[in-house]
Amino acid sequence: MLDTISFSQRQRLAYIDFCLLFKGAIHRQDLIKRFEVGLSAGSRDFTLYKELAPDNLVYSAQEKRYFQTESFLPLFEHDARRTLVKLANDISDGFDAIGDIHFPVESASSLNVPDIFVVAKVVQAIVNQKAMSVIYTSLSSGSGARELVPHSIVDNGQRWHVRAFDRKSQSFRDFVLTRISKVTVKDTPDENELKDCDEAWQRMIPLEIVPHPKNIKYPTAIELDYAMEEGVLVLQVRAAMAGYLLRRWNVDCTKLASLRTGEYQLWLRNQASLANIDNLAIAPGYTSEEVEYQ
Structure with missing residues (x-):
């Protein structure tokens, strides 16, 4: 059915999908402002999205926004490398999932590509200022559970890191994204665990x-x-x-x-x-x- 709808509407559906995946929620007004469409058009987009992926979102009348469900599966395929570059440059559109314009410019191949669902959960924690529970595999101690409070995703030129407060060491550290698995977004952190207290970052x-x-x-x-x-x-x-x-x-x-x-x-x-x-x-x-x- 996606092939039968207009390109502009696919863009709007991809944006809904992107926000649900990486932010965990979306207001109807977010879509209307982003694409400068009317209220009725925005409502039709959410209705169509729900027809195509009925188990992906649920509406909260109290908060007046749609939330990602536990059974969420992306309607579009979001490329991890391109999404990370966009997030690093504060571009939140999800348009790569429907085919951005490609220019004849090549870059060196990346050997280090994070799992898109791990990236999504980490971004959700950052956007919503939440702690997260992860399984992290380090070179020195192997795999183990950690509680992190992430505040930024970093490209160091070779691989992607997340900068976070580590509750185990009680310090701010860098964690390689590809070594993170089983992410669960958790509680609201304390003030001393937030980015403003990361002296080396500031x-x-x-x-x-x-x-x-x-x-x-x-x-x-x-x-x-x-x-x-x-x-x-x-x-x-x-x-x-x-x-x-x-x-x-x-x-x-x-x-x-x-x-x-x-x-x-x-x-x-x-x-x-x-x-x-x-x-x-x-x-x-x-x-x-x-x-x-x-």
């Missing part, structure tokens, strides 16, 4: 990145690559994200630019800015002594 630090002084013969080429001004690229980044950025771009973080292999074309000239950051084991060549000796 703190911005400057990074001064320059062409590697020993590995690069013609630094002007690197300056052009990164649109450097007067030979330096100055970035303001979250302290919690600094290690990921430095690793992704192979930035030499040693004091004396001592990483001499060809992949290191950049050097961090202000190592002192990395003081008191937790996740710097992944920053190329960085040790805490680099700051102490300056």
Whole structure:
């Protein structure tokens, strides 16, 4: 039946499906505002959606919105990678499920694709400011139950993480999305478990990145690559994200630019800015002594 209805109505049905899957609920007014349609047209869309997927939503007269049911199965196929990119850029439309416009641009293949239903539950917890119970498999301790309070989904360039308060360690940490399973959205968290209390997330630090002084013969080429001004690229980044950025771009973080292999074309000239950051084991060549000796 989906093939027989207009493209514009399929867009609206995909949006309903997207909101139910990733937010857990949708107001009729959300649809009307998003597509600038009349009340009667919006009502027809919800009626048609319910005909196509009667077990996917239930209406609450008290809250005046539709909620996802426990038996929910998406009416459309939502691509995990494209959905995560859209969520990271604050685009909530679900249109990829009905065929976005494709441009002849390719990117490197991803080896790390999270389960779309895990992503959906995590996003629900974030959007509704809820804690969640998960089974998490770590490299050090294997599989086990954890209670997390997530606040952001992060692309570190290689894989997707969720930034969350971990009730087991009583600290904010990063958890790889593909290692999460059996997600259950739970209670409302305490104030100290929310994003505003994540000091490493809230703190911005400057990074001064320059062409590697020993590995690069013609630094002007690197300056052009990164649109450097007067030979330096100055970035303001979250302290919690600094290690990921430095690793992704192979930035030499040693004091004396001592990483001499060809992949290191950049050097961090202000190592002192990395003081008191937790996740710097992944920053190329960085040790805490680099700051102490300056």
